[in-house]
Amino acid sequence: MKRKNTSTTDHGGEGTSELAAFLGRGLVTVLGGLGPVHVWGPWTGRRPTDGREGKRFDPVLYDEDHAHSHAELCLMLEGRCRFSFDHQACALATGDLVICPAETAHAEAYLKSSVGYRLMWLSLSPRDPRLHVTRYSHADGFVIEHVMDLALLPAEVGQRLQLLRRLAAAPQPPDVDRLREALLTIALTLYRRLLEEGDARLDTRARLVEQAIDFVREAEGGPLSLAEVARAVQVSPNYLTVLFRTVTGTPLGRFIMAERMARAQQALRRPGASVKAVAADLGFSDPFSFSHAFKRATGCAPRVWMLRRETPPSVTSNMVS
Numbered sequence: 001m002k003r004k005n006t007s008t009t010d011h012g013g014e015g016t017s018e019l020a021a022f023l024g025r026g027l028v029t030v031l032g033g034l035g036p037v038h039v040w041g042p043w044t045g046r047r048p049t050d051g052r053e054g055k056r057f058d059p060v061l062y063d064e065d066h067a068h069s070h071a072e073l074c075l076m077l078e079g080r081c082r083f084s085f086d087h088q089a090c091a092l093a094t095g096d097l098v099i100c101p102a103e104t105a106h107a108e109a110y111l112k113s114s115v116g117y118r119l120m121w122l123s124l125s126p127r128d129p130r131l132h133v134t135r136y137s138h139a140d141g142f143v144i145e146h147v148m149d150l151a152l153l154p155a156e157v158g159q160r161l162q163l164l165r166r167l168a169a170a171p172q173p174p175d176v177d178r179l180r181e182a183l184l185t186i187a188l189t190l191y192r193r194l195l196e197e198g199d200a201r202l203d204t205r206a207r208l209v210e211q212a213i214d215f216v217r218e219a220e221g222g223p224l225s226l227a228e229v230a231r232a233v234q235v236s237p238n239y240l241t242v243l244f245r246t247v248t249g250t251p252l253g254r255f256i257m258a259e260r261m262a263r264a265q266q267a268l269r270r271p272g273a274s275v276k277a278v279a280a281d282l283g284f285s286d287p288f289s290f291s292h293a294f295k296r297a298t299g300c301a302p303r304v305w306m307l308r309r310e311t312p313p314s315v316t317s318n319m320v321s
Contacts, residue, residue: 017194017199018145018146019146019194019199019202019203020191020194020195020199022133022145022146023187023188023190023191023194024191026077027077027120027187028184028187028188028191030075030077030094030095031075031180031183031184031187032180032184033095034095034097034176034179034180034183035176036173036176037051038095038096038097039097039099039173039174039176039179040052040085040096040097040098040099041098041099041100041101041168041173041174042086042099042101042104043171043172043173046173047085047086047088048083048085048088048090048092048096048098049085049088049089049090052090052091052092052093052096053090053091054088054089054090055082055089055090055091055111056089057082057084057089057107057109058082058109059107059109060109060110060238065105066105066106066107066231066236067103067104067105067106068100068102068103068123068125068231068234069102069103069125070102070123070124070125070126070165071099071100071101071102071124071164071165071168071169072100072106072121072122072123072124073097073098073099073100073121073122073124073164073168073183074097074098074100074106074108074119074120074121074122075096075097075119075120075121075122075183076092076093076094076095076096076097076117076118076119077094077118077119077120077133078094078116078117078118079094079115079116079117079118080092080093080094080111080115080117081108081109081110081111081115081117081119081136082108082109082110082111083098083106083107083108084105084106084107084108084109085098085100085104085105085106086104086105086106087105091111097179099167099168099174100168101168101169102168102169108236110136113138114138115138116135116136116137116138117135117136118133118134118135118136118145119133119134119135120132120133121133121134121235122164122183122186123234124161124164124165124168125234126165127151128149128151128234129149129150129151129161130147130148130149130150130204130234131146131147131148131150131186131190132144132146132147132148132208132235133145133146133147134235134236134239141238141242142236142238142239142242143239143242143243144205144208144235144239144240144242144243146203146205147203147204147205147207147208148190148202148203148204149204149207150186150190153186153189153190153193154189156185156189157185157186157189160181160182160183160185160186161182161186163178163182164179164182164183167179167182190202205243205247206247208233208235208240208243209243209244209247209248211232211233212229212230212232212233212240212244212252213255215229215232215233216229216255216256216259217259222282222283223260223282223283223284224256224260226240226241226252226253226256229252229256240252241253257293257297258297260282260293261293261294261297261298263282264278264282264290264294264302265298265305267281267282268302268305268306268309269309273306275287275290275291275302275303275306278290278302279291290302291303
């Protein structure tokens with residue numbers, strides 16, 4: 001499976017890359033204007049629906065039960081969108097920041113398919129902190145513009161991430177000056193790293209796809225949904241499927257099925273293997289569904305595939321003739 005280059009410019013090239021423009025101007029400008037009226041979270045009087053127009057949530061990307069074991073921050077960079085927070089939805093506006101504590105259900109969707117928007121997500125996972133930028137437009141659909149890993153940045157970024165985790169878990173709204181300073185420190189550190197090393201080292205969209213590939217290959221048996229893979233790499237299903245195809249040229253769903261069929265072939269090679277048992281181990285509802293998927297992937301039914309492997313070539317030739 002070939003991987004395509006996702007960087008926007010080469011280090012040392014002329015002009016300003018999209019990523020440099022985002023970090024050096026776009027993000028810093030939005031964060032500089034962050035005030036108490038823009039910050040929302042789980043606190044009484046500061047929930048998103050307390051200050052923004054209530055809306056019915058119509059799932060487009062994923063349902064309202066989407067949540068993580070770590071806190072996450074969502075910043076509206078441009079436009080407006082529906083946002084569901086703890087199963088209550090409203091319309092977010094440019095400059096709004098929503099702090100989602102760990103295990104808090106949240107989801108996004110467009111207000112109208114013709115109205116675009118752009119979001120920054122800051123994942124506060126202790127193991128894999130990450131900043132990524134997503135965009136929706138009627139023309140392009142859902143796109144991941146940038147992904148930046150934060151774990152290997154200087155200690156000052158680690159300190160700000162820890163502060164943000166504490167603020168997200170606190171029983172009262174955060175001090176906005178401390179919040180803004182922490183976010184600006186992260187943004188400016190990323191910008192300095194970009195100037196020193198270039199886009200290719202900083203933009204880790206291809207690495208995110210590799211993490212998705214590793215998760216699929218390491219998952220044990222049973223059906224694996226797009227949502228499960230997306231949750232494992234901390235992005236939504238629609239964004240991941242578009243990025244996966246952009247980077248690899250292969251639809252994520254097709255890749256998942258191909259890996260599942262590769263496991264099926266390994267299982268069918270074992271002595272005494274049966275189609276029924278392999279189908280059950282891989283999570284298919286019945287042997288017929290498994291046989292149909294297997295034939296679509298390999299060109300022949302499981303029993304025929306097993307027979308061909310067991311029959312000597314000369315015998316197979318005689319059978320065909």
